[in-house]
Amino acid sequence: xxxxxxxxxxxxxxxxxxxxxxxxxxxxxxxxxxxxxxxxxxxxxxxxxxxxxxxxxxxxxxxxxxxxxxxxxxxxxxxxxxxxxxxxxxxxxxxxxxxxxxxxxxxxxxxxxxxxxxxxxxxxxxxxxxxxxxxxxxxxxxxxxxxxxxxxxxx
Numbered sequence: 001x002x003x004x005x006x007x008x009x010x011x012x013x014x015x016x017x018x019x020x021x022x023x024x025x026x027x028x029x030x031x032x033x034x035x036x037x038x039x040x041x042x043x044x045x046x047x048x049x050x051x052x053x054x055x056x057x058x059x060x061x062x063x064x065x066x067x068x069x070x071x072x073x074x075x076x077x078x079x080x081x082x083x084x085x086x087x088x089x090x091x092x093x094x095x096x097x098x099x100x101x102x103x104x105x106x107x108x109x110x111x112x113x114x115x116x117x118x119x120x121x122x123x124x125x126x127x128x129x130x131x132x133x134x135x136x137x138x139x140x141x142x143x144x145x146x147x148x149x150x151x152x153x154x155x
Contacts, residue, residue: 105141111153112152
């Protein structure tokens with residue numbers, strides 16, 4: 001294992017240039033392509049005495065990120081909103097496109113009964129205000145199927 005420490009970027013760049021100067025000219029491009037993704041260990045966090053705001057190679061202009069864009073001080077930046085005419089907001093989130101039949105619910109309930117969970121099934125029927133599955137209104141089939149899934153039924 002080879003371990004190399006550098007004092008700063010200039011020290012590292014000097015080492016790289018020296019190393020590159022030692023290689024034959026034909027070998028340098030091949031080695032650069034072969035070792036283009038050399039893993040680098042993360043540097044330790046900067047100490048509070050020397051905060052690092054950002055690093056860019058010398059001669060490159062500073063880049064402003066989205067949080068640093070110029071805005072008049074004291075005034076919040078406007079948030080773009082969608083026009084009501086261009087894209088109306090949906091009034092309800094679609095819950096399911098699957099239509100359940102009474103037989104589907106009965107099969108799922110039967111598997112729960114086979115595993116000894118009759119009491120939970122009876123409690124679920126009571127939550128829906130019915131004493132038996134045939135009494136369940138068809139409009140509540142989807143919600144009941146979801147509740148059966150919550151108990152572990154495959155439906």
